[in-house]
Amino acid sequence: MAKSTKIQRQFNGRDESWMQFNRRVLEEAEDATNPLLERVKFLAITASNLDEYVEIRQAGLMQRIEDGYQEPGYDGLRPDESLEGLTREIHSFVAAQYACWDKRLLPEMRKQGIRLLDWNELDEEARAFAQNYFQREVDPLLTPISIDPAHPFPRVLNKALCLALLLRPKRRSSGPLVLGVVTVPRALPRFVRLPCAEGQFDYVLLQDLIAQNLAGMYRGYEVQAYTAFRVTRNSNLYFEEEEARSLLETIRVELHNRRKGDAVRLEIEAGAHHEIVERLRTNFELEEDQVFQGEGPVNLSRIMSLYSDVQRPDLKFPPFTPHPLSLSRKAANIFEDLRTRDILLHHPYDSYDPVVNFIELGAQDPNVVSIKQTLYRTSSDSPMFQAITEAAATKEATLVVELMARFDEASNIRWARNMEDAGVQVFHGVVGLKTHCKLALVVRRDEDGVTRRYCHLGTGNYNPVTARFYTDLSLLTSNPEITERVHMVFNYLTAHAEVDDYRPLLVAPLTMAESFLGLIRREAEHARAGRPAHIIAKMNALLEPSVIEALYQASQAGVEVDLIIRGVSILKPGVKGLSDNIRVRSVVGRFLEHSRIFHFANGGNYEIYLGSADWMPRNLFERCEVVFPVRDPAALARIHDEILPAYLADTTKARLQQADGTYVRANKAMKDAPAFSAQEFLMQLAEGKTDISAIPKAASSGPRPAARATKTASNRRSAKKAVAAD
Template sequence: MAKTRHQPETLYFGRDESWLSFNGRVLEEAQDTSNPLLERTKFLAITASNLDEFFEIRIAGILQRLEDGYNETAPDGLTLQQSLDQLTEEVHQFVDAQYRCWNEQLLPALHSAGIRVLSWEEIDDEARKAAAAFYQREVDPLLTPITIDPAHPFPRVLNKALCIALLLKRRRRGTDGSVLGVVTVPRALPRLVPVPSASGTHDFVFLHVLIEQYAAGMYRGYEILSSAAFRVTRNSNLYFQEEESRTLLETVRSELHNRRKGDAVRLEIERRADPEIIDRLRTNFELDESQVYRTDGPVNLSRLMTLSSVARPDLKFPPFAPHELRLNRKSADLFEELRHRDILLHHPYDSYDAVVGFIQAAALDPHVVSIKQTLYRTSADSPMFKALVEAAQNKEVTVVVELTARFDEASNIRWARDLEDAGVQVFHGIVGLKTHCKLALLVRRDPDDVIRRYAHLGTGNYNPDTARFYTDLSMLTSDPEITASMHSVFNYLTARSESDDYKPLLVAPLTLAENFIRLIHRETEHAAAGRPARIIAKMNSLLESSVIEALYAASQAGVQIDLIVRGICSLRPGLKGISENIRVRSIVGRFLEHSRIFCFDNGGDEEIYCGSADWMPRNLFERCEVVFPIRDPQIKARIRNEILAAYLADTVKARLLAMDGTFTRAEELDRNVPHFSSQDFFMQVAESKASADDIPTSAVQRQAAPQRRSGKSVRKAAAD
């Protein structure tokens, strides 16, 4: 693959540009009138939340490297500075598209549907009285007005905190010039304040509108010349040397405090703000003009998520009841069932209660003698946490808690301490590696007096809340080889006891990357020999260059490759002589696609793997990940003929990636293909209303990715 090394700029998409394209596909869902109105509003809020993290982590990281003197060239051929300049331009266009979606589409549609976000001038006297009472009772006692002068320096504005800036002038004679006032709004207050309506509509005013209306009461003796809401985004990367820390837990807690004081990387402020206010804020936060984002509406669109709580089921997706696991009538309990067969669960279509029940059963069962589990993210009121605490009273319980799960560090610290207090042995994994694998291993003395291991392996976090809207796979098994290998993995996590081989599991950072590349090369060899050769891989992101090079080589050998990549994809499909046999699709819909599935034809002896890892450097080399084989023939058939087949047949929520980086909806490529949504199909399967036989055989499944199309990218088209 010398060509890959000599011309990387022609073979790779930029990571961050690819991510922005993904967020553009989420914005498309907000713009899509076929989605229920409140769900569209939720999608818009998600794009804003996604963009916050992008600035806190990715943009902040680029700025820091440039500040440190680096300006390296990425695989897409751009230097750091060139990439930053391009990203800045595209983000400004994207933000404009967000606010057009809000102002021109969602806000009028919500108003027509009886959900009204009103200005102060639009609400009637009764609503104003209620808003005034709310302000006096709930808001005013929490506010601290500040004026910026030699005696009062600029306050430390917290990351993403809603603030009000006011341009003030003293009423006292002889006082020249204006001063700046700043009010930081506590996060405890709702950003959308409900007000009564005589017409039966659901009416709201933004909190900053209410505060500005009564700001004169906080600044007596001043004339308010102008005011505007603003928000500052700060660098939220954690920086620490684990080898030098006393304990990882204490270091992470200290860095969480420092994160609140990170350098500013973005200023969001209402477009109507007085230029003097913008200039003073920009100067204070040491930002370039390009880092100022003027908004045609609320400075934090993610707060629109509040509207999803409005009781209007007619404006939301229809309720969906997941399929509950049913045991064989002859099985006395889940453990007996697992001695006879493996169980595959496809969440959220199959209820996550089965996974919770597995841990709870282990906690209560007197025959279970030990439990080992990893925790990366979990819910605020996790039933698993309670089960582990209860189990620790009379069993050996070991939990590996990842303290540095991004933005969940504080809650994970609390979990770790509470578990330790309950008698659980808590470990924090391996220094320098995140523990991202999803494993639970039980040891049980069965009624036949035989010690056996039972396990859960998954692609998603042990979080019952997110399991309702993330698509993931779970496998419950008592396979002796898999569970023995899991035992070795836990020894690695708690003692760094490395094994020569973790077969049949693939484990990062030890064996995973080389095995994935070996599996891809094996398909290349099968194709060269004229044997069946195909790869179908589903993941969140594809970025690792060594894997991409192996895929390019496989394509050149004739291997047919279908990649289902939700987010970042650096691989460029459809390049003549390089990636003509590779098709890339992204599915964005009601549920967040999160499962990772890897299917290899293997000359007719098909192998399927699932796990927690994407094809990214961090997953393959910087985390502890586990990918597990699917051995049961019926489960393999379900994954291949039902799950993967449905994703490849999707013509509604699937977008196909072209060599120029544009995405096109599958329906737009061929108007004659059947109208088929994979997520809708999976819900029908869960309700026993559909089966694999209902998946259409579509030309889209075998269609090459579009080479190039006229017009603009999804992101740029949204900005026009």
């Protein structure tokens, strides 16, 4: 009991924290200051988030319970206790989602001429169009099924939308009703666009269109009732590597087996006939609290299609064009430029094109003798694939592909096969560890006869599509110390060739965890000695207990700690005697915050690291990750003087975490602080419409990093002048 009490005092619950994050996304859908179609998009994101959470996290809890696992989690709760609370919270959240859709978004959409119509609202022209569409596009894809001794219940695919029917055979009026099932085709749009006046957008749900034609599909029956439903299955991916012939074959088998996962959730329309609900629940072997009824269309994630289909720019965020990279005037190409400076890019404010160009030029340049890259997930039409494929014809081309990137396994397998056929050396990393680091290494025999290494290190995936709406940082460098260690990391990934020291890189699972703990302890030592001590860390999630305990100890030593965490955080900030000096904020806005930044004041000689790793057990101990230092003065100044202060000053899209794990909007907690949005500021900064003087000095929830600020700002101005004069 003492251990459980201590855990509860020190940590919040992981599941509770995740639900708090999705609530923050839902707040953006509810926020009337956001453009209407952006709010629709945010609501769709909450549904997609919840889908993944249920089929992974909730399913995992259920699996643990079935396996008899009783070890308490971070918050001291057993899996069964966590599942009980989580299920209640999901029911509450689903009710809030549909309230947002029904009471806020649908009425506003109607006012703007965007209408989701019931069948009885369609005029003759619209009905004729819909019926013609059904006969031409829909009916050929449908397979109506009736459940009887000769026709067992069909295998319903994970998250496939279906219609369930209660049918009475016409030849016998007595006896039990028959259950029918029709799967709604995934290949067709969920919202069928209807002819209407210019500037108006009318739709009917595909399942409603199918429902109007059920009688024709079940001619020997009378349709007594029908409803839409969807089943979510356990999508946890388990396998024993030592039993597989190869990792590639293992993933192929698991992709097939995933369809056989147990059901963990039934979504069904509110008001569905009780007998349909019970038959489905019994068939899928679900408890009553695993049935979720919604006052609206089943599967709200599909409303995302409205965002792209409705051409109303006035109902979306204003377009933003990323800032392009300008090379030094004397540099013929990016390699010449990198011999004189490092290049830091902040996406999406800075264009992602330089990263793509770096890979493409490396593949095309006859002076390049080798190119290596890691790949976790990317877009299906990535230009980087084409570039490395072409490179294999004239130089050494190596790709480390992560096959187990969740939900991207099939595409990664396909690309891996294609790459191997083209002559690329494809590796799958260290057995048992996901390769999550973002690295590209180009070896070039330069014009002066010297062979040099050039590399890209990033915080985000090599995906030009997501780079337009994920915030990430890229570092392009030819720094010999860094590039040599990147080469060593590739040796580790392809040959499991470990070295004792990867400094200045922090490499997981080898050195990263202990290195981060050492950096945190160093700040505590500075604080005890009266020197500047401040930790600012920006990441997606914070779950590692040893890191949290080190942060608690640093806080007690007098270190100021500001954490910018988009998603899950089980740390308890602001607890007297435990975490008095720790503040946690989350920024949820137009762009998905994805960058990882680690700032240590270090007694006045501050250090900044970037990387692919969150402070989570999986990142520190179960993945191949790389965190790297920023050395270039201009790059340091940009992070120190612009990026981090902007996030700490945000009062518009930031929420402040309370000790109990809940969040309050920063503008409510800091009523006297001026309104300020970090993302809006960074867009304006990229467009040249503002400068760092626009960052409110008193808005931050904690002290701004003052140490060395004047010096780095001066260095950055000097670096800009040097580039201009080059």
